[in-house]
Amino acid sequence: MKTLSEPVRREALAYLELYPKKEAALLPILHLAQKDFGFIDDEAELAVAELMEISPVMVRAASRFYFMYHHQPIGEFHMQVCQNISCTIMGAETILDHLKNRLGIEAEQVTEDGKFSVERVECIACCDRGPAMLVNEKLHTNLTPEIIDQIIGELDPSRKIK
Amino acid sequence: MPEHILVTRNFQYPDQPELKIALSRGTYEQWKRILSEKISPEDIINEVKTAKLRGQGGAGFPAGVKWGFVPQDTPKPKYLCVNADEGEPGTFKDRALLEKDPHQLLEGIAITCFAVGIHTAYIYMRGEFYDPQRIVQKAIDDAKKEGLLGKDIQGSGFDLEVIIHMGAGAYICGEETALLNSLEGKKGWPRLKPPFPALVGAFGCPTVINNVETISGVPHIMNMGGEAFQKIGTENDGGTKLFGISGHVQKPGLYELPMGTPLKELVFDVAGGVRDGHELKAVIPGGSSTPILKPDELDIPLEFEAMMEAGTMLGSGAAIVLDETVSIPEVFMVMSRFYAHESCGQCTPCREGCTWIYKIARKIYEGNGVPADLDLILDLAPMLDGTTVCPLGAALAAPAIAIVEKFRDEFLGMMKN
Ligand SMILES: Cc1cc2nc3c(=O)[nH]c(=O)nc-3n(C[C@H](O)[C@H](O)[C@H](O)COP(=O)(O)O)c2cc1C
Ligand code: SF4
Numbered sequence A: 001m002k003t004l005s006e007p008v009r010r011e012a013l014a015y016l017e018l019y020p021k022k023e024a025a026l027l028p029i030l031h032l033a034q035k036d037f038g039f040i041d042d043e044a045e046l047a048v049a050e051l052m053e054i055s056p057v058m059v060r061a062a063s064r065f066y067f068m069y070h071h072q073p074i075g076e077f078h079m080q081v082c083q084n085i086s087c088t089i090m091g092a093e094t095i096l097d098h099l100k101n102r103l104g105i106e107a108e109q110v111t112e113d114g115k116f117s118v119e120r121v122e123c124i125a126c127c128d129r130g131p132a133m134l135v136n137e138k139l140h141t142n143l144t145p146e147i148i149d150q151i152i153g154e155l156d157p158s159r160k161i162k
Numbered sequence B: 001m002p003e004h005i006l007v008t009r010n011f012q013y014p015d016q017p018e019l020k021i022a023l024s025r026g027t028y029e030q031w032k033r034i035l036s037e038k039i040s041p042e043d044i045i046n047e048v049k050t051a052k053l054r055g056q057g058g059a060g061f062p063a064g065v066k067w068g069f070v071p072q073d074t075p076k077p078k079y080l081c082v083n084a085d086e087g088e089p090g091t092f093k094d095r096a097l098l099e100k101d102p103h104q105l106l107e108g109i110a111i112t113c114f115a116v117g118i119h120t121a122y123i124y125m126r127g128e129f130y131d132p133q134r135i136v137q138k139a140i141d142d143a144k145k146e147g148l149l150g151k152d153i154q155g156s157g158f159d160l161e162v163i164i165h166m167g168a169g170a171y172i173c174g175e176e177t178a179l180l181n182s183l184e185g186k187k188g189w190p191r192l193k194p195p196f197p198a199l200v201g202a203f204g205c206p207t208v209i210n211n212v213e214t215i216s217g218v219p220h221i222m223n224m225g226g227e228a229f230q231k232i233g234t235e236n237d238g239g240t241k242l243f244g245i246s247g248h249v250q251k252p253g254l255y256e257l258p259m260g261t262p263l264k265e266l267v268f269d270v271a272g273g274v275r276d277g278h279e280l281k282a283v284i285p286g287g288s289s290t291p292i293l294k295p296d297e298l299d300i301p302l303e304f305e306a307m308m309e310a311g312t313m314l315g316s317g318a319a320i321v322l323d324e325t326v327s328i329p330e331v332f333m334v335m336s337r338f339y340a341h342e343s344c345g346q347c348t349p350c351r352e353g354c355t356w357i358y359k360i361a362r363k364i365y366e367g368n369g370v371p372a373d374l375d376l377i378l379d380l381a382p383m384l385d386g387t388t389v390c391p392l393g394a395a396l397a398a399p400a401i402a403i404v405e406k407f408r409d410e411f412l413g414m415m416k417n
């Protein structure tokens, strides 16, 4: 049975104070749980339900509805590549292909060493600077294959470029 | 700087998010004036009505009128939800407002809450907005320390808490009633209206929901007066709007222009026209939910009614410019994939219809389409309009019909027979 680490637990309980109904703290607390556990599986859902004293099925409904919650491990560096219209017409497909080649994985997969994962996402609201992607919490814009190589090189200097 | 530059006035200064600097440039002056001169909530609402400030989240409902719907005699608490879920493809204006001038938004929130009698405001921000969250949270903390938010603001007895609520990746939560459900920890399923949020909103209480840009305009109305604000724009659409332009133009970016500026001017003058050596093929004028326009259809003023009369919509003011290198079937495939992916699934016509349209679009894009597929789309699409809880289905239907009708030849050209 998973339990949240003590600091995260305290942070989570503070969220309950921000709303007139405790259920409203569910999304922020799921974000915290995901940071703590890496992803949200059945046990993580139960841990959240227990902490908030709400029904597990409510936690399940939210964790499965929202795309940002992952149900299996993702890479240490999670690369979310925008594939919507503005980025597509500026070459997002080429960027995605290059990224997949360099990392040797398909979209929605994780590299064997667990370092990188790639996900295709919808518009991330920086369309004038496409193609764009988020790597964890950092936004990268005006991407080119060279910039992709540079980003990978900085995140994992020992990596052999394929 | 041209006189009409309002909400982007301080975008050029990277230090604008710092409270001391923002104060030195006049931010919070209107908020302090309202409290010190004891300006009445009714006067503020009337000023915003006179200003003809329209909702900038896409639907264009007059903000002052909306505020007026909130009952004043209720014993229940009232809430403000600021819609910072920016997800309409092509749109990137709210991110800029949050990152570049968070105190302008907070001043707008404070004035709005004072006008409607609200003591708790939630900023519902899309989950991927990590930088905006950090910047706005710091701004809230600083403003509270300075006594501009929080308890007994400036000794007036007025309390206001501002809380950021992060979403978790679902475009539909930008729809106002889905946003309310999401705020309450539920799945982001839109609610049937009525009741409207002004009466039954967050936690069953009266709630105002406004877009980031709408609220950011409020301090400027109080600064210049509603009448002067309205005059910048057109008769029914007061003030300015942030237009985002992306794709194949010389100068993609964000531009603040008076309401009513011709779309043509935005594309050719402001953004410099299509990139060198290329020619214009089409413009999606206001985010991916708005019907596409051909080059000879751009002589329309950018205001809510005029755009509707022209068979499209102002939407979020996010123009996507396509040159001749773009494959329209690819754009259609990407566009319909988005709605199929983002349908919340509670209404059959939307859930099934968006998926079907996407499947057909993909089939055509992959080169396996037949001419009858185009008629199938034209038959299917109207079934998504008006049969559902929210307008997401319609947000694909109208653009799908327009793109198929206007680019039929290009679609047919991709087909074998
Ligand atoms: C599918 C859908 C998505 C929407 N997404 C957004 C959004 O991301 N941001 C926003 O402000 N409004 C969005 N809206 C509009 C809101 O429902 C609502 O009209 C708006 O927040 C009201 O604020 P305003 O009057 O200031 O524009 C969306 C509407 C629909 C139907
Ligand atoms: S129209 Fe689509 S997105 Fe809107 S409520 Fe129905 S299924 Fe959900």
Ligand code: FES
Pocket (backbone or CB within 6 Å): A082, A083, A084, A085, A086, A087, A088, A122, A123, A124, A125, A126, A127, A130, A132, B089, B090, B091
């Ligand atoms: S389309 Fe890629 S950021 Fe908007």
